[in-house]
Amino acid sequence: MTDEDRRARRRGQGELEAQVLAALRNAAGPVTAGWVRERIGGALAYTTVVTILSRLHAKESVSRERAGRSFVWTPADEAGLAALRMRKVLDGEPDRGAVLASFVTALSPDDERLLRALLDGAEDCAEGRASDRADAETGD
Structure with a gap:
């Protein structure tokens, strides 16, 4: 399967959230949305990652802390x-x-x-x- 095929494939419900949470759990500490985007790869837009993180925050699955003009994110236990x-x-x-x-x-x-x-x-x-x-x- 080529990268283009993978991108064209429709993700299952919650798949991106699971990938984001997995990346956060593998982090050594709080990380930025840009860091998460790099780790999960693919052609995701930065804004998509921020949207996923924001939804996870609303679900209390992650916490965030202000760091300059943006946030750093950590998974809930x-x-x-x-x-x-x-x-x-x-x-x-x-x-x-x-x-x-x-x-x-x-x-x-x-x-x-x-x-x-x-x-x-x-x-x-x-x-x-x-x-x-x-x-x-x-x-x-």
């Missing part, structure tokens, strides 16, 4: 992306309880223990914050 996808699925369903119950019953015993430990830790943190607020209000 994998765990954060997975959690974001899970929240979006949960938010899109009318019966959140049923979704969560289905999720929990499908967990392996090890994952269930881990989830219980995480929930217990979160509960302890919430109780500590509530206690701190009560102490502050009473002056203790």
Whole structure:
């Protein structure tokens, strides 16, 4: 397949976003859109790469930081992306309880223990914050 054939081939949905994310994950740190464009190759316009990065930013898949007149970009962490996808699925369903119950019953015993430990830790943190607020209000 020639380069021209590859360019003429229509990309699958999300293919460019996946390529951009892969390039960002291979970067040593924050990078410019121009750097991303060079790494993914092809005949993509700079503005196309910026558009893809902006869409990924809107999806919270990447973060950006001002660097002069433009931005440098970094990928979100994998765990954060997975959690974001899970929240979006949960938010899109009318019966959140049923979704969560289905999720929990499908967990392996090890994952269930881990989830219980995480929930217990979160509960302890919430109780500590509530206690701190009560102490502050009473002056203790």
